[in-house]
Amino acid sequence: MSLIKSISGIRGTIGGASGNGLSPLDIVKFVSAYAEFIRTATTKTSNVIVVGRDARLSGGMVERLVVGTLMGMGFDVVNIGLASTPTTEIAVVDENACGGIILTASHNPRQWNALKLLNDRGEFLDAEQGRKVLEIAAAESFAYADVDSLGHEYVNTTYNRKHIDKVLALKLVDRDAIAAANFTVAVDAVNSVGGVVIPQLLEALGVKNIIKLYCEPTGNFGHTPEPIPENLTDIASLMKEGKADVGFVVDPDVDRLAIIMENGEFFVEEYTLVSVADYVLSHTPGSTVSNLSSSRALRDVTNAHGCQYTAAAVGEVNVVTEMRRTGAVIGGEGNGGVIYPECHYGRDALVGVALFLTLLAKSGKKVSELKKGYPPYEIAKTKVELTPDIDVDKILAAVKEKYSHEQITDIDGVKIDFADSWVHLRKSNTEPIIRIYAEAHTMEKAETLAADIRKVINELA
Numbered sequence: 037m038s039l040i041k042s043i044s045g046i047r048g049t050i051g052g053a054s055g056n057g058l059s060p061l062d063i064v065k066f067v068s069a070y071a072e073f074i075r076t077a078t079t080k081t082s083n084v085i086v087v088g089r090d091a092r093l094s095g096g097m098v099e100r101l102v103v104g105t106l107m108g109m110g111f112d113v114v115n116i117g118l119a120s121t122p123t124t125e126i127a128v129v130d131e132n133a134c135g136g137i138i139l140t141a142s143h144n145p146r147q148w149n150a151l152k153l154l155n156d157r158g159e160f161l162d163a164e165q166g167r168k169v170l171e172i173a174a175a176e177s178f179a180y181a182d183v184d185s186l187g188h189e190y191v192n193t194t195y196n197r198k199h200i201d202k203v204l205a206l207k208l209v210d211r212d213a214i215a216a217a218n219f220t221v222a223v224d225a226v227n228s229v230g231g232v233v234i235p236q237l238l239e240a241l242g243v244k245n246i247i248k249l250y251c252e253p254t255g256n257f258g259h260t261p262e263p264i265p266e267n268l269t270d271i272a273s274l275m276k277e278g279k280a281d282v283g284f285v286v287d288p289d290v291d292r293l294a295i296i297m298e299n300g301e302f303f304v305e306e307y308t309l310v311s312v313a314d315y316v317l318s319h320t321p322g323s324t325v326s327n328l329s330s331s332r333a334l335r336d337v338t339n340a341h342g343c344q345y346t347a348a349a350v351g352e353v354n355v356v357t358e359m360r361r362t363g364a365v366i367g368g369e370g371n372g373g374v375i376y377p378e379c380h381y382g383r384d385a386l387v388g389v390a391l392f393l394t395l396l397a398k399s400g401k402k403v404s405e406l407k408k409g410y411p412p413y414e415i416a417k418t419k420v421e422l423t424p425d426i427d428v429d430k431i432l433a434a435v436k437e438k439y440s441h442e443q444i445t446d447i448d449g450v451k452i453d454f455a456d457s458w459v460h461l462r463k464s465n466t467e468p469i470i471r472i473y474a475e476a477h478t479m480e481k482a483e484t485l486a487a488d489i490r491k492v493i494n495e496l497a
Contacts, residue, residue: 046066047151066151072177082112082132084131114131122382145257204240223248231250263286263292263294284385311410323338324365328348329370330347331413331415333411414482415475418490459486
């Protein structure tokens, strides 16, 4: 059993003793702490908190506990039911709510669930806010409402449609061009809420031919849910048979988008953001942002448009903060997360699908032909297991000193930029490991760079 308490929320496996998994007692405690924090932190007067969930098996049980606890804390709850993470973020803003809780463990397997916590802008709590919630929970310094002040639940299941309408209204989404292209689109939604909302979006965009894989929202995931190549063999095989023009894969809470090319090969998650950004910048020049572990290809594409790129620390909240600071027109993360402020400040696979299909339709090209037009990079990922006696900060400082003659960024671990490659080392927030990401123009060079850095770390440790 596992229970991970971090600034981005509370994630754990279902079952087991309290404190050793995401038990009912843990759910009540952390939701109570969040509600207590929101009571003092919000700028809103609505006394409303939005709750949405993905389709995983424990979702109904967790939903009842969360809604009841929020009501017990005196908050009214707008329960939007089965909804994606970006849909829930949008609902917080539209309801003028104090905050929101998304019940999803994202790409984690079926035995996991989580409480993802939003502020009153429909964005994830920042590091300091997350720490305050954990402090309140640890001290159990919250108080429940008396019988005359209990909250109420209001069920509103219209937000999937509202989200789709919001995407259709974007100026750079061209429904007519998509419809005229007469695409056949394959969708793998890993038996979660994306199986409902992505086909609905495609139909609204004028796509008549949709091939559905794992689109029944049963929560019994048809494969390991993280949308990476080793988990997506079924849709890759389908695409190799020439049955569709493009394949879209989303994770259980629909904030990450992976694309499969017409030949069955992977477009690569990093290039979801790169391609969409290229399209957006061609119409609305402006700055872009991604995190330190994302591909340099976004920087190259941004510079090619005569615009400015900046990097943020890893984590959606950090990318959003930097996007606001720079006034970025597009940003996101290399895991397939597209953040388009014209819609809202959150990773959104629906936005990614609509903008990519518009780009594809207007280009008149195949997906594989589009891919060839972007700077070629490969990312290798590895890790170093940590023991309690290893001083991670000391190791990172030593690596930084060893490579001080190169360009160094240390806002999140240590990133070393070489002329034609880079490597990023950072301590995981959820596991006792140092993650190592390395990028070069070939996988061989990237893997060699990652191995060299790993060797340096092992020697220092």
